[in-house]
Amino acid sequence: MHSRRHPIRNAILVIVGFVALAGEVGAADLVAPSVQKTLEASFSAKGQATLARLAQDKTQGLCTHYATSPIPAKVVTEITAMGFATIKYPADGEYLGDWQRGEQIAQSGLGKQSSDDVEKPAGGNCYACHELTKAEIAHGNLGPSLYHYGKLHGDNDVVKKYTWGKIYNAEAFTACSSMPRFGHKGILTAAQMKDLMSLLFDPRSPVNQ
Amino acid sequence: MVYFSKRCAMAILLAWGAVAPLSAAEAVADPLSQYREMLGGDNPADLWVSRGEALWTEPRGPRKATLVQCDLGLGAGVVKGAYARLPRYFSETGAVEDLESRLVSCMVQFQGFKREEILASRFGDGERHSSDLEALVAYVVTASKGERMAVPQNTSQEKRAYSMGKAIFFYRAGTHDFSCATCHSADNKRIRLQALPNLTTPTGAQAAYTTWPAYRVSQGEFRTMEWRLNDCFRQQRLPDLKYGSPAAIALTEYLARNANGAVLAAPAIKR
Numbered sequence: 397m398h399s400r401r402h403p404i405r406n407a408i409l410v411i412v413g414f415v416a417l418a419g420e421v422g423a424a425d426l427v428a429p430s431v432q433k434t435l436e437a438s439f440s441a442k443g444q445a446t447l448a449r450l451a452q453d454k455t456q457g458l459c460t461h462y463a464t465s466p467i468p469a470k471v472v473t474e475i476t477a478m479g480f481a482t483i484k485y486p487a488d489g490e491y492l493g494d495w496q497r498g499e500q501i502a503q504s505g506l507g508k509q510s511s512d513d514v515e516k517p518a519g520g521n522c523y524a525c526h527e528l529t530k531a532e533i534a535h536g537n538l539g540p541s542l543y544h545y546g547k548l549h550g551d552n553d554v555v556k557k558y559t560w561g562k563i564y565n566a567e568a569f570t571a572c573s574s575m576p577r578f579g580h581k582g583i584l585t586a587a588q589m590k591d592l593m594s595l596l597f598d599p600r601s602p603v604n605q
Numbered sequence: 606m607v608y609f610s611k612r613c614a615m616a617i618l619l620a621w622g623a624v625a626p627l628s629a630a631e632a633v634a635d636p637l638s639q640y641r642e643m644l645g646g647d648n649p650a651d652l653w654v655s656r657g658e659a660l661w662t663e664p665r666g667p668r669k670a671t672l673v674q675c676d677l678g679l680g681a682g683v684v685k686g687a688y689a690r691l692p693r694y695f696s697e698t699g700a701v702e703d704l705e706s707r708l709v710s711c712m713v714q715f716q717g718f719k720r721e722e723i724l725a726s727r728f729g730d731g732e733r734h735s736s737d738l739e740a741l742v743a744y745v746v747t748a749s750k751g752e753r754m755a756v757p758q759n760t761s762q763e764k765r766a767y768s769m770g771k772a773i774f775f776y777r778a779g780t781h782d783f784s785c786a787t788c789h790s791a792d793n794k795r796i797r798l799q800a801l802p803n804l805t806t807p808t809g810a811q812a813a814y815t816t817w818p819a820y821r822v823s824q825g826e827f828r829t830m831e832w833r834l835n836d837c838f839r840q841q842r843l844p845d846l847k848y849g850s851p852a853a854i855a856l857t858e859y860l861a862r863n864a865n866g867a868v869l870a871a872p873a874i875k876r
Contacts, residue, residue, distance in 0.1 A: 427772070427776065428772065430769070431769065431772045431773065431776065434769055434773070434851045434852050434855065435773065435776070435852055437847075437850065437851060437852075438846060438847050438850035438851050438852030438853060439838075439843065439844040439845060439846055439847060439850070439852070440844060440845050440847055441844050441845070442844050442845035445839075445842060445843060445844040445845070446844065447844055449778060449779045449780065449842065449843055449844060450778055450779075450843065450844070451778070452776075452777065452778050455782075456777040456778055456782055459777050459782070460775055460776050460777050460784065463775035463777070463784070463786060464775060508779075508780045508781065508842045509839050509840065509842055510839055510842075510843075510844060510845060511839060523797065524796045524797055525796070533798075534797045534798050535797065535798075536794070536795045536796045536797050536798075536799075537793075537794060537795050538787075538788070538794050538795075538796070574787050576780070576781040576782055576783075577782065581780045581781070581782075582780070583780055583781065
């Protein structure tokens with residue numbers, strides 16, 4: 397409607413659209429081709445870690461490009477929107493599983509390494525970066541403490557939906573987060589993510605003691 | 606690995622008992638210094654050093670030649686101080702080389718070894734200590750212990766290697782989106798209880814670079830910088846870093862150059 401009455405504005409919109417498209421660079425264009433070439437020449441496939449893992453997706457390319465400079469607001473929006481679009485919520489609407497299995501998944505650092513058995517399930521390695529319970533003192537500090545997570549955030553579907561999304565694809569909420577995209581990249585299964593959700597939310601879980 | 610080191614640390618903690626006044630991170634740092642004290646200044650890496658010295662001076666390979674003709678950057682046969690000034694550009698190979706790729710070049714050039722044969726046992730396996738390269742590295746590095754790091758950047762090749770190394774350091778990829786920077790670009794961070802050096806700052810890079818290569822207690826092996834880089838890439842879920850590859854040398858250039866000015870304390874003893 398507007399465009400019919402404002403041909404100039406319409407033309408501007410078209411131009412803006414072209415600029416946006418031109419700005420829509422592929423991941424490969426973000427990092428110098430010499431870097432890609434050097435990496436391809438410098439690695440060999442081993443176990444499940446094939447050379448395909450060196451190729452970046454759009455998010456990885458953008459986050460590499462802005463690794464040492466502030467990420468422009470427009471790019472933050474782009475990354476979080478891309479991340480959000482990938483999130484698959486549980487088909488049965490059930491967010492919870494078994495907190496004891498969740499604890500095992502949080503402890504395990506195995507999975508996806510060239511040295512790992514593809515037949516064995518991957519872990520989440522949550523303790524590598526997060527404090528979760530007082531019993532486990534060997535926790536890292538790259539991520540915030542999640543101790544008392546359920547107790548502090550409450551037991552409601554809004555919080556659970558957010559938390560599921562955060563585990564599924566952390567980029568949806570924090571552009572260029574250090575946290576792996578556990579659901580999106582197929583590191584954890586939906587069942588494993590439910591177990592982790594229970595570790596965070598179950599009142600009997602040591603996280604909430 | 607994470608499991609092993611954690612269990613190992615916990616066992617030491619439990620046996621030790623008096624953990625209460627210490628933070629968890631301090632408590633784990635200490636058993637290692639106790640181990641170092643027990644050794645009374647000795648380093649098991651010395652076993653690799655003496656074997657490496659023999660490998661350097663004995664005639665070996667199809668050409669039955671020694672390595673004393675090998676130029677590590679300070680002239681043929683000069684070992685003392687060489688490691689503190691590597692990587693550097695070598696006009697004869699037309700490439701920037703780190704110590705490890707340079708040793709391979711010399712073994713091929715002077716002794717007539719085949720590159721693939723040398724690389725077949727580039728790392729020891731924890732039982733036979735079978736890597737000649739690790740022994741040679743131990744010998745050459747020890748001859749720079751106490752020297753100040755002074756990695757040159759006089760050539761365009763060295764400058765390019767540095768910027769390439771920096772780009773690789775920040776390159777995010779793989780199933781977990783990790784780059785070197787994910788773990789090594791902030792101060793006072795830990796994975797589990799393992800302290801992570803901030804390799805983007807002179808202080809962090811100096812502390813880390815000058816204490817590698819090292820004798821790795823948990824593996825009973827002497828480990829080189831290329832081994833260390835490859836183990837980081839393994840945990841980044843990336844493929845295998847080729848020995849002496851451009852990426853390995855560029856990353857080493859970036860870290861070594863950032864460590865300039867610090868006194869080399871390697872070979873060290875690590876967990």
